[in-house]
Amino acid sequence: MSSELLPPNWPAMSIAEANAALAAPGSPVQVEDTVIDGVPSKGYTNAPPNIHSILFLAAMTHPERDYIVYKDERVTYKAMLRAVEHFAATLRDKYGITKGDRVAVIMRNYPQWPVAFYAALSLGAIATPMNSWWTGEELEYGLSFAGVKAAVVDPQIFERIHEHLGDLPDLKHVIIAREPGDEHNHPSVSSMEDAIGPANSWADLADIGMPDVEIGPDDDATIMYTSGTTGKPKGALATHRAVIANMFNSLTCTARMYLRKGEAVPEPDPNVTRATLMSIPFFHATGSFAILIPTALRGDKIVTMYKWDASEALPIIERERITSIGGVPAIAWQVLEHPDRDKYDLSSIEVVSYGGAPSAPELVSTIKRRLPNAAPGNGWGMTETCATVTLNIGEDYVNRPTSAGAPPSAVELKICDPDGKEMPAGEVGELWCKSPSNCKLYWNRPDATAETFRNGWVVTGDLARLDEEGFLFLVDRAKDMLIRGGENIYSIEVESALYDHPAVMDAAVVGIPHKVLGEEVGAVVQLKPGMSVTEDELRAHVANQLAAFKVPVEIHFMDQPLPRNANGKILKKELREQFTPRG
Incomplete structure (x- = not known):
């Protein structure tokens, strides 16, 4: 990314220095030593004791502010609290x-x-x-x-x-x-x-x-089912502490952005209300843990839709003065590339955040160009970590647009080989995460629990690397890695090369069975409106960046968005069915 997009003398602090300052006593996101489920861990000193207390405080502080808006239904914080009180009494008494x-x-x-x-x-x-x-x-x-x-x-x-x-x-x-x-x-x-x-x-x-x-903080709060793209979904059991900790992970990463610029972390302005347009379901960890509850913590507004549609979203953004949009990268692209975009006032947008799928570095510059008031952001987390573990925003994202960010002080990340041995910086292996936001276990699945939850660590199944400063770079899901003639091919690497083409809006790479080689590379892409490119041109584009064995042997084009589950993950099983085995 071009250095002219970065302010002079940036960064004012290293990641380690900024994390230490934010974790120190007196900080709103102060970190303390604690014990979680019998394991010595880090926790957030000022975290509320339970989730619903956040709603209660918001209703006391901002009773007449809108919390949830759906079409012509507007629910203030006071109204939400009253409804919760009465429905809780009904659940208990009736x-x-x-x-x-x-x-x-x-x-x-x-x-x-x-x-x-x-x-x-x-x-x-x-x-x-x-x-x-x-x-x-x-x-x-x-x-x-x-x-x-x-x-x-x-x-x-x-x-x-x-x-x-x-x-x-x-x-x-x-x-x-x-x-x-x-x-x-x-x-x-x-x-x-x-x-x-x-x-x-x-x-x-x-x-x-x-x-x-x-x-209390360690009481059980939620069972959130994993997306279940293969096999039966598992129910990840989280405590109140874990759900709340994901918010403090986000708050820390956001505050760190200011310290890295040499600025003081701004105090919340009680007279400013921000608004998020929901493009993902509440039933997803991101929807409930990273948006619904943190919005109440800030006293802000959520506008929901029956289903995501960019054409319907544009007038909502203008009417409700939406400040934050996002979800998966494809949703950001749909807004940025929509033919009616210039008919609406989108100047209220301050944040375009996304995760759950690889994104093209070009997306950062496109956001900066078309929404100059908006800060792009990316991050990493999973159901088993109660959503957010890392965020990459502001200048750090401009400087490292392919990274998911560096962890806050309360979080430890490490890269391990198949035997669980930690690997040095720069090497690719399986990502392990130790965070106060980690779930406890899989409900009624001791076998799967033993595989994934190990002495405070979540074994993620993501292939990744960490650089010398601790920035996380996701390489692939372990199960999505292709092996062609004994050579490992990370699908994200090929997808990123496809995204780099200016005509490509969305892309997914899957393995095509091959009698001799085991697998070959197949790709499915959706193009941006009004743009065209041939299969040979795309293959040549990838060949300019990657070794020949990584270049897709077949590329299929889709007019509609690539199939995703409700959590935003591309349904690669459906895409594989488009290809015929070779060799």
């Missing part, structure tokens, strides 16, 4: 939900989603979000595996699960949001609106207080 019970939340990003989520947490129950894209059979698996006692669903989800209710003996109550439950004439089915009314009326509910339940 449905018998107590500490440790599992309460599923399965719906689109409606305002009722966070009500059910916070209400369950306030009772000490384990909130269990599930993928609203799952089929009835998949939902039956998720409900049964976690032993869910009550499920809060929208009407579309109910249509998928109602025929499975007889096979779910643990599921005693199904509560339908946004529709009367009594019309289904089933003894276990009821209506969420009967308890709290429609969203625009929540502000009128009486102040009955939060449940009187003692909930």
Whole structure:
């Protein structure tokens, strides 16, 4: 990246110096020694004790600010708190939900989603979000595996699960949001609106207080199912401490950006409200842990959509003065390259953040060029780390656009060989992560727990390297690495070369079975609107950057976005089916 984009005398501090300053006593993100699940670890001194206390504080501080906006439904912080109080009382008194019970939340990003989520947490129950894209059979698996006692669903989800209710003996109550439950004439089915009314009326509910339940940092909070691109999804069990720590990881990385510039970390301005346009589901760790809850910590606004559509997003950005957009890189590209982009005022955008997929270095310069007020950002995390571990933002991102950032002081990263031995800086191996945001275990999966959770470390399955300053560079998912004639090919490396072509918006590399070589490189790409390139031209472009054996032997073009699951991960299994075995 060109050095003229960096301020003079940058950086004013090294990563180690900035991390030490932020971890010191008196800092809002002070780090302390602690013990987590029997393992000596680092923790955040000033972290709130539990998740729902963040909502309570926000409602006391910013009662009339909008928290959730969906179409013509606007829910203030006070209204959200009142709805949570009343729904928690209903869960406790009518449905018998107590500490440790599992309460599923399965719906689109409606305002009722966070009500059910916070209400369950306030009772000490384990909130269990599930993928609203799952089929009835998949939902039956998720409900049964976690032993869910009550499920809060929208009407579309109910249509998928109602025929499975007889096979779910643990599921005693199904509560339908946004529709009367009594019309289904089933003894276990009821209506969420009967308890709290429609969203625009929540502000009128009486102040009955939060449940009187003692909930500490190390109490269980959530079961978040992994994306399950292969095999059955696993349920990652997180504590209140872990979910909150991911926010403090982010806060530290953001504050470090200012120290690296030689500036003081700015104090929050109580008169400024920022707004995020949600392009990912609340049921994903990023949606709930990295956006929903941190937004309450800041007293900001979230605007949700029925489903992501860039054409619908542009007028929302203008009308709601959206300051943050993002998700996966393809979503950022869709906004930047949309033919109607210049018809709308997008000057409010301050942050374009993304993760979950490799991104072209060109994306950074494109954001800077087309949204001059916006700071690009990338990061790394996973369900098992409760979302955010590292962030790469500001000048560090401009300087290292292919990095996912350096960890904060509370986090340790290391690169290990297949035997678990730590490798030196610069070498590629498997990424291990020790963070206060790590989950405890996989629910009812001691075998998988033993493989992934080792003495405070999460063995991630990501192939990566760390440079001398600790910046993380992801190379591939271990299972996505191709082996052609004994040579390792990292799909991200080939994808990055494809992204480097100015016509490419989205790209994925998969292995094509080969009788002799084992695998060859195949690629699927989506081009930017109005642009064209031939397969031979793209292959030549990659060949200018990479060795010949890494160049795709076949490239397929798609007019529509590449298939992704709800968490933003490309469904490579579907893409592999486009190719015929060779050799």
